[in-house]
Amino acid sequence: MTTVPRVPAVPSRGAGLLNRVVHAYARRRFGAVPEPVAVAGHHRRLMLASAVHETAVERAATVLEPSLRELVQHRTATVVGCSWCVDFGAMLALHRGLDADRLRHLDDYATSPLYTDTERLALDYAGAMTALPVTVTDEQVAELDRRLGHAGLLELTYLVALENARARGNAALGITDQGFTSGSACAVPVASPGPRP
Template sequence: MPRIPAVPEYEAGFFARLVLRYARRRFGAVPEPFAVALHNRRVFWASLVADAAHEWAPRSLPKRVRELAVYRAATVVGCSWCVDFGAMLQRLDGLDVERLRHIDDYATDPRYDRAERLAIAYADAMTAQPMTVTDDQVAELEAEFGRTGLVELTHAIALENMRGRANHALGITDQGFDAACAVRLGAGR
């Protein structure tokens, strides 16, 4: 249960209720961060618009690379909700969620290719406290993905850090969207 309760759907207002109903149809349940954010309607709508833009904008990286890096950031931050929801999104996108169980071994596991290893290592470096990103690492990522891809990857990892830390602070935990959420949290530290 979150530290502050979700706003009940009947108190959400007409347009927000439409969003919550759409989310329930798309995901099988209303994502709790949505319902908690409704305590501040302006933040709710700003987040909704931003999330739609963030879903639309990425086009440079292969989806599997971006989503693995985002998933890794969620596990390192320790956001069980993000891990749960992220695994479901990867499954719905047809990505191999079974290998998420082996993400701690990404550096040597043959399930991960070079591009994925670079992206996951970057997620680790960006999420570490303090950050451990190096010039050499950024140069290697730029050589692999180009500047456009590097910016996209950096943005996706940073966004997941923000989401994961916000959910963790508000006590929002997994909702059971996907069985792959059994992955150990706090990895890579």
């Protein structure tokens, strides 16, 4: 079942120049205009600020292994329940070479042999950061700092916080699974959106 966002997407046809440029770039890069981008087109300055920020983060976040970055962001989106983030994130992760089994079995990360001890610690941390209230412990931070270093810990924290912002914003606006992974062999489970008030 396709749902409609609570704020309609700005269509490419008839949109202003900035929206058309952003839509064309997104279509080339991702094969479609991501719905959060199309919805953000109603506030062009924030859309542009978000695009600059996302590009800067993508270029700056290079301390952690790419697979660890993908796993913690995917886990965060799943915990929040943002089906759009899960769908889009899975597509990006698979294009970047992450094994689909590692996404399919992410709910079993604590006991699955598919994950390293460091990945398990980072995934626990992502869950603790995403919990309300936050349940991060001194011990978690100390162990991750020991394993990843200060820069790695900061990158991990930033990426989980950013994914929380993305996922919660999309959930609030009713932006759901866009079908980036539908029909693919990966069959990554997509979180179902929460009920609408």
